[in-house]
Amino acid sequence: MEKVNITIIGAGVIGLSVAAELARQQQDIFIVEKYPSFGQETSSRNSEVIHAGIYYPLDTLKLKTCLEGNRLLYEFCQKHNIPFKRLGKLIIASVKEEEEDLYKLFQRGRENDVKNLEQLTKTRLQELEPHIKAEAALFLPSTGIFDTHSFMKQLAASFKKDGGQIAYNTELTKITRINDGYEITVTDNGQESFSFDTRIIINCAGLQADKVAALAGLELEEYRLKYCKGDYFRLAPVKASLVNHLIYPVPKPRSGGLGIHLTPDLGGSVRLGPDDEYVQGIDYQINTGKAAVFCESIKGFFPGVTVEDITPDTSGIRPKLQGPNEEFRDFVIQHEESRGYPGLINLIGIESPGLTGSLSIARIVANLVNPLL
Secondary structure (H helix, E strand, O other): OOEEEEEEEOOOHHHHHHHHHHHOOOOOEEEEOOOOOOOOOHHHOOOOEEOOOOOOOOOOHHHHHHHHHHHHHHHHHHHOOOOEEOOOEEEEEOOHHHHHHHHHHHHHHHHOOOOOOEEEOHHHHHHHOOOOOOOEEEEEOOOEEEOHHHHHHHHHHHHHHOOOEEEOOEEEEEEEEEOOEEEEEEEEOOOOEEEEEEEEEEEOOHHHHHHHHHHHOOOOHHHOOEEEEEEEEEEOHHHHOOOOOEEEEOOOOOOOOOOOEEEEOOOOOEEEEOOOEEEOOOOOOOOHHHHHHHHHHHHOOOOOOOHHHEEEEEEEEEEEOOOOOOOOOOOEEEEHHHHOOOOEEEEEOOOOOOOOOHHHHHHHHHHHHHHHO
16 A cells, blocks of 8 residues: 655645645655545635734744744745735724723734834824824834635645645545554545545645644534634725725624724725534535625725625635634644544644734644654
8 A cells, every 4th residue: 555654635825835835854644635626615715915913912822823824924025926905903992991901912013022012192193194194093004914725735845846746636534543544535526535644644624624633533612613714895996996995894803703893905905704603514506695884894994885885706615623603713733643534634623813814823733753763
């Protein structure tokens, strides 16, 4: 039976980042991906934002990987000519009652060592965004946007250049523990099954990461993912031209997301969203009836927008470990040796800021893998 050193499950941005990092140091690495190309789920259905790290509690993986990932991502984009813009983000208090929460967020940002974080007066905010109505704002100049498809394409190319292989249209169906690793069984799109042995499994399966862990034998309640869907709408060009920065509301505690925000893209258009709605399954159909809700949610700080200015765009699903109204849960990046599964590394609940932190996450995984080979 064929044997490989490392098998990575999933060719999303996390799987590709881990693969590219490992391939610079190790040989005989194989990615298994059920879709015909990379990044077909969460990695391509997001706001494409490079976050600054203001939202996450101290001493968490979300904060650590976001702060380091922000720097690494800008460096990577510059080195490989990946399109990006360091636009800066405004988090706004649209009414007086939100100013206290905004100040608490400012204090957290300072504790988190967010670079060049500023408190803005109403007057200064009006200078930066004359069409945005708010009482106060925070300015995060290190926040930006980038081309996630080009990023993933470069990661895949680097991985292959260093000897890695990607099997697309190939779905994992079985994992069996053996003496020196694991036997992996997969099925291709022609429904042909085959098996091979691997010393190490790295579970980067995104929305299916808990199911992959269960296939290996770790069906844990603490690993069970909850799907949080977010729809996006797009602003009419005449209104999009009035927005200069990313505009975010003060986040609501325990919500599934950061609130409906305005995100310029690299083409000069502006998206609204995502919202947050916990769902039972994976369905990317957009609820067009939400247009009025989206419109009302931003009219308080972006007056003059009408439902006619908003058209459906896309949707995405976050693989969250916390359910509705539950407390913060951090990323799981875990070598499962203590549970009796040496060589199995699980990455579960990698939602925002996972895209920003992807290159940092890859370094953490490499530090877990290298001593095993």
